[in-house]
Amino acid sequence: MMATQCVSKVELSISCNNLLDKDVGSKSDPLCVLLQSIGDDKWVELDRTENVKNSQDPEFSKKLLLDYYFEKVQKLKLCVYDIDNKSVDLKDDDYLGGLEITLGQIVSSKKITRPLQLKQSKPAGKGTITISADEIKDNRAIMLEVEAKGLDKKDLFGKSDPFLEFFKQGDDGKWQLVHRTEVVKNNLSPSWKKFTVALQTFCNSDMSKPIKVHCSDYDSDGTHDLIGVFQTNVSELLKAGHVSPVEFNCIHPEKQKKKKGYKNSGVIIFKGCQIQTQYTFLDYVMGGCQINFTVGIDFTGSNGDPRSPQSLHYMSPDGLNQYLLAIWSVGQVVQDYDTDKLFPAFGFGAQVPPHFKVSHEFALNFNPSNPYCTGIQGIVEAYRTALPQVKLYGPTNFSPIINHVAGIASVSTQQNNASQYFVLLIITDGEITDLDETRDAIVKASRLPMSIIIIGVGEADFKAMELLDGDDGVLKSLTGEPVARDIVQFVPLRQFTNAPREALAQSVLAEVPNQLVSYFRMLKLDPVNVPALKV
Structure with a gap:
């Protein structure tokens, strides 16, 4: 493993x-x-x-x-x-x-x-x-909440645009940047967003290590003006978490020299400071989190007649096609994280026996009350058996199968612990029909313990798939509600035609560990069994 x-x-x-x-x-x-x-x-x-x-x-x-x-x-x-x-x-x-x-x-x-x-x-x-x-080596992080008041005005036509930079002192005495906040526009008493930095990054896990903070006025040409500086350490900042806010005079060295009654160029206030444990993907998995793997396969007409060698569902003489290649590659990695090795597998977009009505989530083994296949081999066998029995049809609707897995994930959240996570693999030729409903389904699913992997087979233009993989911007539902976290990863299979088989799995599964951790962190859930060393 x-x-x-x-x-x-x-x-x-x-x-x-x-x-x-x-x-x-x-x-x-x-x-x-x-x-x-x-x-x-x-x-x-x-x-x-x-x-x-x-x-x-x-x-x-x-x-x-x-x-x-x-x-x-x-x-x-x-x-x-x-x-x-x-x-x-x-x-x-x-x-x-x-x-x-x-x-x-x-x-x-x-x-x-x-x-x-x-x-x-x-x-x-x-x-x-x-x-x-x-x-x-340290899995703790520091969370800080900072604001300022009375900062110097640096801009001719307006106030300052302040941001903070935090530095730690290296063994060579040089100051190394460890965090930069966002810029708050046109504000002399700004509040910055809460932020979290790994404790080892922030101060080498040394609570008394000097930390230097620069407050500057942002200029778009890169020549930022210094408002002021001060030094502190984590021990001092932690008082903000226990008692009352901790305040520092922000000092501009030149002004201090020149001005007689100079007091400060503003005050920086730490409203909150906490040390938190940051658990990793392995902490959750080794702490008892099961990863439940579900497969959805596209049986729409745009794939072409499975009996024709041009079809994406055509079985080559060695018994393989692009759909099976994707199932094998991803399934072999994911199955190690699921103890019962029972995987629900569905098809969509086909007319299904006995009445040949179109279905957007039919059990691949034609047993709706028990759609589970035993191991990846079981999914492969169910697919090979189903293919000659169904009629490829349409339209290509993703939302029913996403909502199906989301329903199961939603039930699992009632346990209110980090014991279950769901990965849905959709394999498709990319001609999606229900784009709006799918966007809504993904936004809902982003609040649940699940990730969606879409593998595109064939030579289609996968623009719609790339839209769902919110990397280019934040995916939003029809009502404008953004995803709570990025849960979709899209990969076109053609990029991996000559690559080793494990390359596809590495690429599509690369984001799952962070997606799993981001979900349990969002809900402040620790691993079910916390590793002894980390308590």
């Missing part, structure tokens, strides 16, 4: 210098993406930093997290882009250079600076990237 091999979690801190300048009239707006090789020159995204505006020397505040496997060569690629729009897709953004390196090389050097390359042996100007690695 995958769960036992993961040695540890590693956090990468990224900064760059002398990046290429792609923007006319201003500097680039860089973001760094972390990709991992899944073989055969295919890469899957693991994480990305925030986007820093107008900077050729960015220090990214968001750390990149990944699992470190001692026994595997983990080939990584760090790619820096100049972001010009709101889309999450990077194809339309300028490439500022990248670096291919193994995680082993980074971990063994602890800190490494390398030139960025536009392509093999073509340097990206003088651009460099610096990566430092820390093993995450």
Whole structure:
């Protein structure tokens, strides 16, 4: 089982210098993406930093997290882009250079600076990237709630646009950025959103380690004006969680020197500070969370007649087709996390015997009161048996099967613990008919313990599927209600035609661990059996 091999979690801190300048009239707006090789020159995204505006020397505040496997060569690629729009897709953004390196090389050097390359042996100007690695040994996090009052006015036509930056002192005495808040526009007494940072990231888990806080006025050209600075440590901040708010004078060093009666440039107030335990995917799984796997298969007419070699349901002489390939790849990984190995499997969009009425959620084994198949092999056999008995029809409706699994997930929430999570795999040729109802179903499901994986087979234009995978922006229901969390992952099978079989599973399941953790965190649910070491 995958769960036992993961040695540890590693956090990468990224900064760059002398990046290429792609923007006319201003500097680039860089973001760094972390990709991992899944073989055969295919890469899957693991994480990305925030986007820093107008900077050729960015220090990214968001750390990149990944699992470190001692026994595997983990080939990584760090790619820096100049972001010009709101889309999450990077194809339309300028490439500022990248670096291919193994995680082993980074971990063994602890800190490494390398030139960025536009392509093999073509340097990206003088651009460099610096990566430092820390093993995450502490699973606690610090949650802070901060506001300010009476900040200095820095803008000619309006108030200031303040944001905070938190730094910890490294062993070399240098200050390292650990968190940057959002900017509050035109406000001298701002309240920032509550935020959470891993305790190890924030202060190396050392409550007395000096923390320096900068309050600055944001300028879109990247030349932010300092409002003031102060120093503290976590022990001092924790008083805000127990007694009353903790206040600090925000001091501008130059003003302090020049002005006789200078008091401060505003006051920063910590309203709340708490240390929380942050459980991982493995904590939940090893603590007794079952992952329930359901499959939905598209039997609509657009797939083509199963007897014709052009059909997506056509069985090749070796007994395989794209639908079976997807079931095998994903099922083999997920089944390890489900103890009873009984998987409900459904079809949709076909006329079903004996009356040949169209059904959008028929049991693949034609037994509606017991749609469970034994193991992945059971799903495969039920599919092979059902295929010649049904008539491919339409329309392609996703919402009935999503609502079906959501109904079961909803019942499981009555236990009010972290014991059940549901993964629905939909395999489809992508011609969806009930897009609006499906959006509504996904928004409802985002409040339940479930994830939806959609694998697209064939050569269709999967624009609608990409819309459901809310990566390009937040998916909303018809009434404008946004998803509570991102639960849909869409992958077109054609991207994996020549890749090793496990590559598809790695790519589609990459987001499930974080989706599971985000759900139980949202409800403040700890693992059913908390690992002894973590209490």
